[in-house]
Amino acid sequence: xxxxxxxxxxxxxxxxxxxxxxxxxxxxxxxxxxxxxxxxxxxxxxxxxxxxxxxxxxxxxxxxxxxxxxxxxxxxxxxxxxxxxxxxxxxxxxxxxxxxxxxxxxxxxxxxxxxxxxxxxxxxxxxxxxxxxxxxxxxxxxxxxxxxxxxxxxxxxxxxxxxxxxxxxxxxxxxxxxxxxxxxxxxxxxxxxxxxxxxxxxxxxxxxxxxxxxxxxxxxxxxxxxxxxxxxxxxxxxxxxxxxxxxxxxx
Amino acid sequence: xxxxxxxxxxxxxxxxxxxxxxxxxxxxxxxxxxxxxxxxxxxxxxxxxxxxxxxxxxxxxxxxxxxxxxxxxxxxxxxxxxxxxxxxxxxxxxxxxxxxxxxxxxxxxxxxxxxxxxxxxxxxxxxxxxxxxxxxxxxxxxxxxxxxxxxxxxxxxxxxxxxxxxxxxxxxxxxxxxxxxxxxxxxxxxxxxxxxxxxxxxxxxxxxxxxxxxxxxxxxxxxx
Numbered sequence: 001x002x003x004x005x006x007x008x009x010x011x012x013x014x015x016x017x018x019x020x021x022x023x024x025x026x027x028x029x030x031x032x033x034x035x036x037x038x039x040x041x042x043x044x045x046x047x048x049x050x051x052x053x054x055x056x057x058x059x060x061x062x063x064x065x066x067x068x069x070x071x072x073x074x075x076x077x078x079x080x081x082x083x084x085x086x087x088x089x090x091x092x093x094x095x096x097x098x099x100x101x102x103x104x105x106x107x108x109x110x111x112x113x114x115x116x117x118x119x120x121x122x123x124x125x126x127x128x129x130x131x132x133x134x135x136x137x138x139x140x141x142x143x144x145x146x147x148x149x150x151x152x153x154x155x156x157x158x159x160x161x162x163x164x165x166x167x168x169x170x171x172x173x174x175x176x177x178x179x180x181x182x183x184x185x186x187x188x189x190x191x192x193x194x195x196x197x198x199x200x201x202x203x204x205x206x207x208x209x210x211x212x213x214x215x216x217x218x219x220x221x222x223x224x225x226x227x228x229x230x231x232x233x234x235x236x237x238x239x240x241x242x243x244x245x246x247x248x249x250x251x
Numbered sequence: 252x253x254x255x256x257x258x259x260x261x262x263x264x265x266x267x268x269x270x271x272x273x274x275x276x277x278x279x280x281x282x283x284x285x286x287x288x289x290x291x292x293x294x295x296x297x298x299x300x301x302x303x304x305x306x307x308x309x310x311x312x313x314x315x316x317x318x319x320x321x322x323x324x325x326x327x328x329x330x331x332x333x334x335x336x337x338x339x340x341x342x343x344x345x346x347x348x349x350x351x352x353x354x355x356x357x358x359x360x361x362x363x364x365x366x367x368x369x370x371x372x373x374x375x376x377x378x379x380x381x382x383x384x385x386x387x388x389x390x391x392x393x394x395x396x397x398x399x400x401x402x403x404x405x406x407x408x409x410x411x412x413x414x415x416x417x418x419x420x421x422x423x424x425x426x427x428x429x430x431x432x433x434x435x436x437x438x439x440x441x442x443x444x445x446x447x448x449x450x451x452x453x454x455x456x457x458x459x460x461x462x463x464x465x466x467x468x469x470x471x472x473x474x475x
Binding site: 058061062063064065089090092093095097099100101102103104105106107108112116117119120121122162 | 332
């Protein structure tokens with residue numbers, strides 16, 4: 001079934017980090033990161049645990065304030081830069097996030113969770129949107145079940161469906177294939193490829209090569225909160241990124 | 252700024268979740284009931300004694316129950332980091348706090364209305380003649396407890412020792428509202444019953460001040 005969210009993401013939202021630093025206590029999670037991701041670009045973030053990948057994604061999601069520097073966004077239509085905190089409520093409408101946690105209520109059903117977020121995003125026909133999101137995730141038959149009764153893989157599928165619900169123009173994914181079985185990873189890969197083809201900007205942290213990396217065009221390696229490597233991935237993207245990941249794992 | 256729509260959506264979510272699990276309401280009802288029954292054993296519940304001690308004990312029990320009930324309102328948003336999903340939504344952050352305050356207000360008020368007949372029976376007090384005025388005091392006092400309690404539940408939810416921190420922050424700050432609520436309630440059981448405007452004024456002022464402060468600085472409560 002075609003993924004409705006992919007067709008909604010016409011044009012991406014670019015994101016730029018300008019001398020962005022984030023410190024937790026005495027430790028810097030990110031050190032003066034300057035990075036520009038153009039609208040429609042698909043970028044993989046690689047690096048060891050604690051290298052700053054999650055913090056970078058949180059910064060792009062406007063969930064943390066910088067210690068110094070800033071994040072700004074630009075749409076593909078006009079390319080105008082906008083400071084993150086000037087109009088953050090409006091920008092959030094276009095950002096989808098798949099986090100380490102599922103960001104869903106255990107005591108609501110899958111359908112109730114999606115309807116809740118469809119309403120918060122002021123989408124038309126929230127019930128229909130929820131059902132349409134459950135279908136491609138393979139959860140249509142379990143829509144009336146409480147999320148607390150879902151398996152790890154089903155919870156992850158629902159978390160991805162929630163992130164795609166409003167048709168994001170910037171999709172942030174933190175190791176999104178965690179918990180997914182082979183079929184789930186294939187679904188994720190196809191969904192992300194469709195979104196990328198529709199022009200959605202994708203920024204994804206990953207630890208391994210797989211279906212979800214096949215569409216990636218750029219890989220950024222973070223080490224200790226700084227960018228160690230930033231390289232284009234061309235040709236056979238899967239092979240190239242796999243090489244980049246292998247290089248990172250050897251490093 | 253459209254606040255009514257997201258507050259309504261989130262309030263409906265809070266009520267749906269609570270009435271499905273009944274975690275907060277049942278534990279609060281049982282806790283207040285136990286406290287009121289135990290207090291009633293400590294002195295002879297003649298009408299004169301009850302007039303002196305009853306209202307204070309009622310509000311003290313509600314304050315303890317409030318600290319018990321308010322604590323999970325934010326900590327249960329942390330199990331799956333649902334608070335992050337709410338912060339990601341294109342809504343004003345203050346609407347998240349506003350919905351929590353309203354939900355806690357509703358839960359506490361329901362608990363109070365259920366417990367009121369028990370309180371009257373245990374402490375030999377006639378509440379029917381003063382019911383309207385008593386509800387007015389309960390509404391203002393509970394609103395104070397809900398506003399301050401929700402704000403400090405948000406603050407303490409990100410701290411270590413959070414279970415201990417909430418009552419430590421809450422009890423001193425709520426003292427003026429507690430005194431005003433107890434005094435206003437006590438006036439209703441005097442002969443003749445009287446609703447002291449000064450204590451109602453204190454409660455209204457307390458609610459207004461803390462609502463305003465929450466409105467101005469509430470969005471910072473949700474940040475990491």
